[in-house]
Amino acid sequence: MDKSQGLTPQSRFFRSDEAVILSVDRLQMRYGGKRAVETLDDFSLDVHKGEFICILGPSGCGKSTLLSVVAGILRPTGGSVTMNGRPITGMDWHRTLMFQSPTLYPWLSAYDNVAFGPRMRRMPRAAVDERVRRYLELVGLTEFAAAKPYELSGGMKQRVALARALVSEPSVILMDEPFGALDAFTRTNMQVLIRDIWRKHNNTLLLITHDVDEALALASRVVVMSARPGRLVGMFDAMFSHPLTGTAEDDAVRASDEYVKLRRAILNLIDTGEGKNR
Ligand SMILES: Nc1ncnc2c1ncn2[C@@H]1O[C@H](COP(=O)(O)OP(=O)(O)OP(=O)(O)O)[C@@H](O)[C@H]1O
Ligand SMILES: [Mg+2]
Known part of the structure; x- marks a missing residue:
């Protein structure tokens, strides 16, 4: 594969044998009111x-x-979003949205927070238990199942939120700056965790970030938006996710020509010309 093609903004070079799961088509959003x-x-x-x-x-x-529209929380004023060819008309458990700050129920334990969705879906009790335990283990919180949110650190709370997002086994996971509020160390751990989950479970993920290195550490494709009103101004294949391991080897990947070039191209697009408002 010619890696340089990844440096061409706007090109629709991404080839996937997998079917299109989400299709966002000429979306427009105009908030009403006086302003x-x-x-x-x-x-x-x-x-895909x-x-x-x-x-x-x-x-x-x-x-x-954009993420709220895809989640089905907001209705767009123009265009459409379809999932597996069907229009999205509201929220459902096929897509989960995870926010920057964890929105846990403060009066429920970590276990009950994670179990909330499956119980709402009236999943049999034994199946709920099996899943909740499995996902708490996956995020490394088995020992904290009984803890209430106030007894957990910020990173742990975000891991509970992640387990809660995953427990319904949604086809699409939407994450709005999920690691933005975390310290650098916890952030790296969470990135490694989410990348491992993605590889193992083959979910489809859409993640918003302000951090180009985070995008390059995780994405199979990076999408760049312009300043408001948000348009798509660039699309880049980014397959660094696999070589990056969360260890010292990462430094070598980040120093590679390919990585540096792609990073620069993305930053240029955000900082100058196309990335700015017309
Ligand atoms: N409910 C709302 N009513 C009116 N305007 C809104 C509403 N929500 C967002 N906006 C406006 O829409 C624009 C985009 O907001 P949005 O939160 O989607 O941006 P964003 O790209 O997520 O920003 P950030 O990177 O700061 O999180 C902003 O100008 C904001 O003021
Ligand atoms: Mg935002």
Whole structure:
């Protein structure tokens, strides 16, 4: 494969044998009220099953809005989003959205927070128990199953939120700057964890981040948005996710020509010309 093609913004070079699971088609979002805000403008993106897409863009460009529309929380004012060919009309457990700050129920234990969704879906008790234990183990919190959120650190709370997002085994996981509030060390651990989960379970992920290195550490494809109203201004294949291991070897990958070039191209796009408002 010619790696340089990954440096061409706008090109739809991504080839996947997998079917398109999410199709965002000419999405427009205009918030109403006195100060009408044009937030998304003609945003289109096809997401293939098993992709890990990281979305970068200037603050206020409409990234959270985009994710809320895909989750089914917000209705767009134009265009459409379909999942497996069917229009998204509301929230359902096929897609979960994880926020920057963990939104746990403070009065419930870690276990009960994770069990909440499956119980709401009236899953049999034994099946709930098996799943909750499995996902708490996956995020390394087996010993803290009984702990309430106030007894957990920020990183641990975010891991509970992650287990809760995964426990329904959704086809699509949407993450809005999920590691933004974490310290660098916990952040790296969470990145390694989410990457391992993605590899093992072959979910489809859409993750928003402000951090180009985070995007390159995780994504199979990086999508760059312009300043508001958010348009798609660049798309890059990024297969560093596999060589990156969460260890010292990462440094060698980050020093490689390919990595440096791709990083620069993405930053240029965000900082200059295309990335700025028209
Ligand atoms: N409920 C709302 N009503 C009116 N305007 C809104 C609403 N939500 C967001 N906006 C506006 O839409 C624009 C995009 O907001 P959004 O939160 O999607 O941006 P973002 O890219 O996620 O920003 P950040 O990187 O800072 O999180 C902003 O100008 C914001 O003021
Ligand atoms: Mg946001």
